[in-house]
Amino acid sequence: MPTPLDVLFDTPENAPADGDVPEAAIEEMREYSAYLDGIIPPKREVDRNILIATWNIAHFRSLTRKWKGGLHDSPKRDYRCLWAITEILSRFDVVAVQEVGSDFRALRSAIKVLGPNWSFLMTDRAEGQGGNDEHMAYIFDTTRVALSGLAGELVVPDEAEEFGFDKGSFKKQFARNPYAVSFRTRDTTFILITAHIDYGDVTQERLPELRGIAKWMQSWAAREHRWHHNLIVLGDFNLERTGNELYEAFVSTGLEVPFILQSHPRTIYARGSDPEAESYHDQIAWFSKGESALLGLEVANGGIVEIWDRLLRDRHLPKGSFAFRISDHNPLWLEFRLA
Secondary structure (H helix, E strand, O other): OOOHHHHHHHOHHHOOOOOOOOHHHHHHHHHHHHHHHHHOOOOOOOOOEEEEEEEEEEEEOOOOOOOOOOOOOOOOOOHHHHHHHHHHHOOOOEEEEEEEOOOOHHHHHHHHHHOOOEEEEEOOOEOOOOOOOEEEEEEEEOOOOEEEEEEEEOOOOOOHHHHOOOOOOOOOOOOOOOEEEEEEEOOEEEEEEEEEOOOOOOHHHHHHHHHHHHHHHHHHHHHHHOOOEEEEEEEEOOOOOOOOHHHHHHOOOOEEOOHHHOOOOOEOOOEOOEOOOOOOOEEEEEEOOHHHOOOOEEEEEEEEOOOOOOOOHHHOOOHHHHHHHOOOEOOEEEEEEEO
């Protein structure tokens, strides 16, 4: 049976070493595509809606050229996993991706599967303690959005205190510099800033970066408002549940997480009965009041994409093993209605 990944197999070295696609994968993707149809709105006319997501695709690095990676294969992510990942990505207009590794085989293969109308931008590698040699990327559908001129990493000036940051807010810089890219769709311009905040063993190790980025975003959003540009912050902020000191630092300058996203489990480890119990890592947020408020964008829908217990079910994997193949983070998304 033809699959979206066949475009990869035009290059002989990419041909699956284990032959044809398994029937179990075909049936699973048929069901999963129907599930996605039911929860994610369609891409309407480009002046009517925009679909934005953030996803920490754990260890998004290399790829095993098989439909089913074996016990001794490394990495564990294989073609079946890539099929599921690209099916999810294809449903959105822009996806902010964290944990892109230094081997880009999985990323480049995903872009080829998505097709010629898709593109990506990414940061340089984050080296040093806390950076984990990771990149952050934006994957986007060029039929729906266009780049509008800004792309850059946020860095902390030497005179950080003169710019309003608390003394000691940063060790020296962000562990992974937040990445800002501007997009436009018809008459609406929006700047996305994605981040993967340092994960410390104790709260005090994460608080300075969270406070720093919240203050920076408030100032920047107010400046961009004058140009009728919107600013949206999204990514993996390694937060704990609402009411926790880390979350309060994140929202301390007026950043707001929309109500429609507040009750959804961010990772596969969270319990359905208490979705914030394990983590509240991933967020999409913006300012809704004053000079920093969004212009011309109205939230229409949002949620998560479930991956655990919907993908790779026949493999009977523990969650830790599943994370290396798909991810341990649920994709988080919003649909905006264009005013």
